[in-house]
Amino acid sequence: MSTHRSIASRLWHDRTFLWACLIAANIAMLVLAVLIISIFWQGFGTLSWSFITHFASRKPAEAGIRAPLMGSIWVCSICALTALPLGIATAVFLEEFAKKSRFTRIIQTNIMNLAGVPSIVYGILGLTAFARMFGAFGTNLDTAITFGNQESLFYFRLPFGSSVLAGGLTLMLVILPVIIIATQESLRSVPSSLRAGAMALGATRWQTVWCITLPAAIPGIMTGAILAMSRAIGESAPILVLGGLLLVFNTPENLMSDFAILPLQIYHWAGKPQQVFHYLAGSAIIIQLVVLLIFNGIAVLIRQKLQKPLQ
Amino acid sequence: MLGRQKSVAARTLRERLIVAMLALAATFSIFVTGTIIVILTKETLGFFAFPDVTLGEFFGSFEWNPLLGSEKHFGIWPLVSGTLLVMAIAASFALPIGLITAVYLSEYASPRVRSVLKPALEILAGIPTVVYGFFALTVITPMLQKLTPAFGSYNAMSAGLATGIMVLPIVCSMSEDSLRAVPRSLRDGAFALGGTRFDVSVKVVIPAALSGIVAAFLLAISRAVGETMIVPLAAGGIAQITANPAAEVQTMTAYLVQIFLGDAPATGVEYKSSYAVAAMLFVMTFALTMVGQWTLRRFREEYD
Numbered sequence: 001m002s003t004h005r006s007i008a009s010r011l012w013h014d015r016t017f018l019w020a021c022l023i024a025a026n027i028a029m030l031v032l033a034v035l036i037i038s039i040f041w042q043g044f045g046t047l048s049w050s051f052i053t054h055f056a057s058r059k060p061a062e063a064g065i066r067a068p069l070m071g072s073i074w075v076c077s078i079c080a081l082t083a084l085p086l087g088i089a090t091a092v093f094l095e096e097f098a099k100k101s102r103f104t105r106i107i108q109t110n111i112m113n114l115a116g117v118p119s120i121v122y123g124i125l126g127l128t129a130f131a132r133m134f135g136a137f138g139t140n141l142d143t144a145i146t147f148g149n150q151e152s153l154f155y156f157r158l159p160f161g162s163s164v165l166a167g168g169l170t171l172m173l174v175i176l177p178v179i180i181i182a183t184q185e186s187l188r189s190v191p192s193s194l195r196a197g198a199m200a201l202g203a204t205r206w207q208t209v210w211c212i213t214l215p216a217a218i219p220g221i222m223t224g225a226i227l228a229m230s231r232a233i234g235e236s237a238p239i240l241v242l243g244g245l246l247l248v249f250n251t252p253e254n255l256m257s258d259f260a261i262l263p264l265q266i267y268h269w270a271g272k273p274q275q276v277f278h279y280l281a282g283s284a285i286i287i288q289l290v291v292l293l294i295f296n297g298i299a300v301l302i303r304q305k306l307q308k309p310l311q
Numbered sequence: 312m313l314g315r316q317k318s319v320a321a322r323t324l325r326e327r328l329i330v331a332m333l334a335l336a337a338t339f340s341i342f343v344t345g346t347i348i349v350i351l352t353k354e355t356l357g358f359f360a361f362p363d364v365t366l367g368e369f370f371g372s373f374e375w376n377p378l379l380g381s382e383k384h385f386g387i388w389p390l391v392s393g394t395l396l397v398m399a400i401a402a403s404f405a406l407p408i409g410l411i412t413a414v415y416l417s418e419y420a421s422p423r424v425r426s427v428l429k430p431a432l433e434i435l436a437g438i439p440t441v442v443y444g445f446f447a448l449t450v451i452t453p454m455l456q457k458l459t460p461a462f463g464s465y466n467a468m469s470a471g472l473a474t475g476i477m478v479l480p481i482v483c484s485m486s487e488d489s490l491r492a493v494p495r496s497l498r499d500g501a502f503a504l505g506g507t508r509f510d511v512s513v514k515v516v517i518p519a520a521l522s523g524i525v526a527a528f529l530l531a532i533s534r535a536v537g538e539t540m541i542v543p544l545a546a547g548g549i550a551q552i553t554a555n556p557a558a559e560v561q562t563m564t565a566y567l568v569q570i571f572l573g574d575a576p577a578t579g580v581e582y583k584s585s586y587a588v589a590a591m592l593f594v595m596t597f598a599l600t601m602v603g604q605w606t607l608r609r610f611r612e613e614y615d
């Protein structure tokens with residue numbers, strides 16, 4: 001028992017533990033350093049402007065990431081446009097309107113559970129619900145109901161197939177719990193005196209939420225949303241289930257276009273046996289990390305600029 | 312405001328409509344869970360309806376070879392074993408290091424050290440999993456091969472370590488949050504009784520934050536189980552029961568990737584087997600999350 005230990009032995013424990021702490025913390029830093037250096041080592045040589053503007057190619061020297069980069073942008077935009085309103089609405093309902101009942105507790109537990117579901121399972125859901133629409137319109141795209149001209153921007157069909165719309169909606173399912181939880185936390189941090197003040201002036205509950213609570217919570221919501229989007233742009237398993245590794249030679253034209261995404265292009269190249277494709281994967285990873293860095297930079301900026309003390 | 316000119320009745324109606332829409336949005340999440348369960352159940356039943364598949368074989372056989380060989384076997388255990396092996400390697404890397412780093416961050420580190428270490432962990436948390444897969448394949452595996460030639464180009468160890476690196480920030484930041492939530496007065500009391508920093512952190516603060524730490528561990532484990540892009544790149548594709556970290560293994564998620572990449576015709580028994588595997592995966596991660604939630608509720612220490 002520690003009560004019987006001498007001071008010397010206790011101080012020795014203290015020092016040893018501090019060393020363990022320093023080693024553990026340094027392992028984390030070391031791993032990050034090795035990761036970044038090894039990726040730049042492998043990817044920097046093949047990085048060039050034409051790598052970004054060229055389409056995929058069997059010849060490594062001519063290969064580029066234009067299609068997957070544009071595909072990622074399309075899919076993530078759809079994801080953001082659908083996940084943000086839905087997620088914020090859910091969080092506002094749970095935090096500002098719902099009474100503490102069995103129903104709201106079930107929803108809350110359910111959201112925590114959804115946050116833990118592996119993303120590949122969401123892929124299966126997306127494949128069945130969006131790409132095939134439960135087989136309600138036949139089992140292949142030849143029998144799909146179409147609207148508009150295939151080349152036009154407003155071309156639309158049911159079921160969606162392996163299109164950018166299906167991909168974006170599937171990613172929306174993946175990041176919805178993340179956005180809900182982040183929004184709830186930042187709504188909770190808005191002091192209740194602000195709400196009480198608005199209510200005392202005769203505002204209805206919705207007016208309080210719309211004019212007072214939400215504006216006060218915006219920095220937190222934006223930060224959470226951007227972090228969720230940086231998860232969405234790196235997510236590849238659900239898209240893989242949706243359409244496999246699509247070799248695409250054009251950028252998306254409308255919501256029903258086929259698409260590739262950057263992480264899957266990386267997966268495709270990393271899985272090839274030839275060394276030269278690993279270099280290409282390294283270059284694509286550098287682009288991906290730069291995009292992520294921009295996202296995170298914006299999040300930090302918003303956190304610093306917009307966060308005003310409310311107390 | 313528009314509402315100012317409107318009558319009270321119109322305002323109440325508008326309010327009701329908005330609340331109804333918000334409630335509808337909130338119900339969507341339940342609808343998502345329901346649909347996942349319905350799809351997995353329906354397709355899994357479809358899988359067991361095939362004549363050469365039985366529930367007894369699924370849980371009783373120790374062979375899984377749906378794609379190769381003349382005789383197909385559908386015993387889930389090799390895939391579960393592969394998943395558990397990778398998960399165990401990841402956990403034995405990430406849990407101790409994550410927890411100790413969290414203690415360091417919350418109890419020892421100066422603000423300057425924090426300002427370097429926290430962003431580094433945030434960057435690690437934001438890196439896409441496919442990048443960790445690439446890292447495992449091109450850096451960790453060659454390193455292991457230099458250490459001992461027993462490691463082939465695909466092995467469980469490499470995938471496990473990469474998965475461990477991936478979940479390390481989760482363990483660290485969640486544990487740190489719960490360590491920091493322990494009130495100052497507890498630490499002050501322990502210091503006043505003559506405790507060293509080690510005594511205070513390990514014997515007072517960690518026990519007080521235990522529910523949060525266990526929840527962090529469970530979340531990290533469930534992430535490791537559901538991880539999909541590292542394992543097919545680094546661990547290979549042979550479904551076998553083994554505890555050897557140098558062996559090539561296939562996890563449940565890696566099998567799903569193999570099927571959905573188009574190795575099987577979409578109507579065959581092999582394709583349908585993926586839904587049974589996905590259902591198993593869903594049940595495992597769901598159970599882990601539920602246990603984590605329960606731990607948080609049941610063992611939370613309230614000090615305020």
